Amino acid sequence: MNLENYFISQFKNAHIGDDGALIDDTVYSKDAFFEDVHFKKEWMNHYQIASKAMMVNISDAIAMNAKPKYALLSVAMPKDITKAQMRELAAGFQNVAAKYGIEIIGGDTISNVKLDITITIVSKTKKPLMRRGLKKGHLIAYTGNLGRSGKDLKRLINLGKIHKKSKFVNIELRDKFIYNSARFLSCGMDISDGLFSDLDKLSSANKSGFNFYRPVKKNIGCSGEEYEMLFGFDKRDKKAVLRRAKxxxxxxxxxxxxxxxxxxxxxxAHHF
Structure with missing residues (x-):
């Protein structure tokens, strides 16, 4: 067990174990987006940083077939941040929130040596999509193309440049597909730590393994920061799922x- 999983295991709670905590018909989710852990300011401007921080958090709500409604922001800012950069941050948060119908209802700001962001998203769902629910014989699939985000991250770490529309900066969420397909899906989650790592979470939640139809290359399976959707479904629903994907x-x-x-x-492990 890696250190992240060990720490999480110290909290014995029925609500822990999915992309968010489901209580009645409400999903509560929270992710951190920290300088020198998730990004460097040399890689992204302040607008892009705020936008990605919001998208990363909204991804968790979508993964549970929940519609995000409210956001709480916690922003720790360095003392040398300019007012122009603050305006860029605010615009990034607000524009993404407006796109997904989210109201920013509060939060906290403090002084810090780096730019660190945490966001809580409150969402609503009538049919939650959980990590549990996978059965023997169900098919496993993911959306989009994997590997590009990890490849671009390596370029940035090696002081290279990436395209302005790189997936590492501009996340494409799959809300239309998930919302339209949820009734056919047996389980789901977003791919934030890499396909192989997130399959490990599905495996643990469902006490199952996987027979792969073809080998998956390690550079694809270990690419994090993808924010595509990983899901399972009964093979009898294959046509319906593919139709909604189209x-x-x-x-x-x-x-x-x-x-x-x-x-x-x-x-x-990505975090430790």
């Missing part, structure tokens, strides 16, 4: 079938 113009890759065996993650 209607929402969402690329789908069916990669495996759920089986009763162990699963081993091939990636290093």
């Amino acid at each position: 209607l929402s113009r969402t690329p789908i890759s069916i990669i495996a079938q759920s089986v009763r065996k162990s699963y081993k993650n091939r990636c290093k």
Whole structure:
């Protein structure tokens, strides 16, 4: 067990274990977006930083088939931040919130040596999509194309440049597909730590492993920061799922079938 999972295991709570905590018909989710951990200011301007911080958090709500309604922002800012940069941050938060119908209702600001952001999203759902629910024989799939975000991150770390429309900066969320397909899906989550690492979470939640139809390259399976959707469904619903993917113009890759065996993650832990 890695250190992140060990720490989480110290909290024995029925609400912990999904992309957010479901209480009645409300989902509460929270993610951090910290300088020198998730980004460097040399890589992104302040507008892009705020936008991505919001998108990362909204992704958790979508992954649970929940509609985000409210946001609480906590922003720790360095003392040398300018008013122009503050305005960029505010615009990034507000524009993404407006796009998804979210009201920013408060939060906290403090002085810090770096720019660190945490956001709480409050969402509503009538049919939550959980990590649990996968059954033997169900198909495993993901949206979009994986690997580009990890590749661009390596470029940035090596002082290279990436395209202004890079997936590492401009996340594409799959809300239309998830909202239209949820009734056919048995489980789901977003891919934030990499395909292999997040399959490990599905495996643990459902006590299952996977028979892959073809090998998945490590640079694809270990690419984090993708924010695509990983999900399972009954093979009898394959046509319905693919039809809704086509209607929402969402690329789908069916990669495996759920089986009763162990699963081993091939990636290093991202956080520790």
